[in-house]
Amino acid sequence: MFLNTFSISEKTVRTALKKKMPSGTVETEKRGGRQDHLQEEDKQRRDKIKAHIDRFPRMESHYCRSKSTRDYLHSDLNQKKMYEMFLAECCVPEGLSASYTTYCDVLKSQNISFHNPKKDQCKICENFRKGDSEKKKELMCMYEQHNKEKYAVRKIKEQAKNNTESNVQVAVFDLQQVIYLPKSNDNQLFYKRRLSNYNFTIYELKSKNCHCYTWHEGQGKRGSSEIATCVRTYLENLNTAGIHEVILFADGCPGQNKNSIIATMLLHSVQNLGNIKRIKLLYFEAYHGQSEGDSAHSAISTAIERVGDLLVPSQLIPVFRLARRKNPYSVHTLQHSDFQDYKTLANHLRIRSVREDDQGHDVVWLDMREVMVQKTDRDKLFFKTSHQQESYRSITLKRKWLSALDCNMPSKLYSKPPKISKEKYDDLMSLCKAPLPMVRVAEYVSFFESLPHSS
Ligand SMILES: [Zn+2]
Structure with a gap:
């Protein structure tokens, strides 16, 4: 257990024990520099390991970390598995053996991680926790604000969940981690680039109904317009069902959810869907989402694990559906022709070029914590930069560009399927x-x- 916990070999421990001095510390290294031929062998060994690591395709990082320089390997992989695969095919036939410790050492130097990037630590919390008392003092204000926001949005969500009006719908949405196909237990698959499959879920907090919108990279990417299209498709269903007000919650990481493209879609929807009078979109604090949709994602991941081999995207549909036996998830597949280009619509509305809000403050999209639109205010986008704020700030769009909202449907995002x-x-x-x-x-x-x- 000791060896496994520290991922070290028995030899490492034995050597350390042999060199233990009465003081309890280990005597220092007596040897001089390594001999040339040893150094050369070591280099060859390390190059070989690096070549092996390079054979594993990197995974798409979750949108939270789109700017990260870190590479992610498939989360089903781990150091041990990779080392076993390395031994199985690289070392034995050519006789250049490398220890597990060396393998891990090279892996570490490559800035690679297996972690689910979505579960990465929040930088604000991490810096605060790690900081000394001086640093803590400096960060205190920001950290406290972050915590207040974190709890404030959760409280609003709980209140919304208990809303009993039948024409108000409350839901959380999120994109699941990429699912790569084909999927099988064959280790060889880890060396292959595979087809990315996306699953965007909208989970209704009152009814616990869950909708999955799924497509693969041969039909669309996972940009803001794709996400906006999923939400719009959902809003259309709500409109048909006679819903008047929609309250949505989403991940607060900038990227797909928090931007002018989603806001544009909301504005277009509230003006073009007859029954819907108001839509609110509230953002969780980045890295502190508390989404019921996560339960759907983990149920789906478990179902995928259980089902065994999955080769093509169409096989995912029944798996998604029955990931929850009681009240199965509704699954909607999207084709490239379904995706609408909300980015172009945002450009037509000149929404990005608004620099100042109606109250005379700078507009910073990343700082928004809530966006609200309503039918009675065709030219206005309301927003809050804090969940503790009582009233909304607003942006007024120039009337001459507003005709862009008149078209029933924005133009199509893809004229033909995107290429892999x-x-x-x-x-x-x-x-x-x-x-x-x-x-x-x-x-x-x-x-x-x-x-x-x-x-
Ligand atoms: Zn945090």
Whole structure:
């Protein structure tokens, strides 16, 4: 247990014990620099390990960390598994053995992580916790504000959940971690770039109904317009059901959710969907989302784990649906032609060029904690920069650009399906051909073959 906890070899411990001095510390290294041929061997070994690590494709990082320089490997991988795979194919045949410690050392130097990036630490909390008393003093104000906001939005959510008016709908939305297909237990798959599948869930807090909007990268990316389209599709259903007011909660990380494109979609929706009179979108503090949708995501992940091999996206639909037996999730698949271009609409409205709000303050999109639109104010976007704020600030759009809201539907985002990379296409093909293909069913093979790709 000791060895496993520290991920060290028995030899490391034995050597340390042998060199233990009466004082309890380990005697210092007596050897001089390493001999040249040893150094050369060491370099070769490390290069070999690095080459092995490079064979693993990097995963798409979650939008929280789009600017991160860290690379992420598939979360099903770990150091031990990689080392075993390394031994199985790299070392033994060529006789250049490397210890687990060396392997881990090289891995560490590559700035790679297996962590689910979404579960990464909040920087504000982390800096505060790690800081000395001087630093803590400096950060105190920001940290306290962060905590207040964190609890304030949760409280608002709890209140909204208890709302009993039948024409008010309350929901949280979030994008699940990317699901890569084909999926199987074969370790070889870890070396392959695979097709990214997206699942955007909207979880209704009052009814506990959950809607999954799913597509794969051969139909759309996972940008703001794609997310906006999912929310819009949902709003259309609510409109048909006669809902008047919608209160939404979402992850506060800038990226897909927190931007002018989503706000534009809300503005367009409230003006074009007859029954809906008001829509609010509240953001959780970044990294402190408290979303019921997470339960749907973990139920789906578990269901995917249990089901065994999954090869093509269409196989995901029944798995998503039945991830919750009681009250199954509703699954909606999206095609490239479904996605609407809210970015162009935002440009037409000149929403991004508004620098100052009606109260004369600077407009900083990243600072917004709530966005609100209502039918009676066609030219206004209301917002709050704190959940503790009583009243809204507002942005008034110039009347001459407002006609952009008149078109019933924004233009299409894609005129044809987006392309996947050539490398990924080749990897997918290698799974369909090869001496022992993983994908054998003709229908599935032709699905992968027909994916548009760059050449
Ligand atoms: Zn925090």
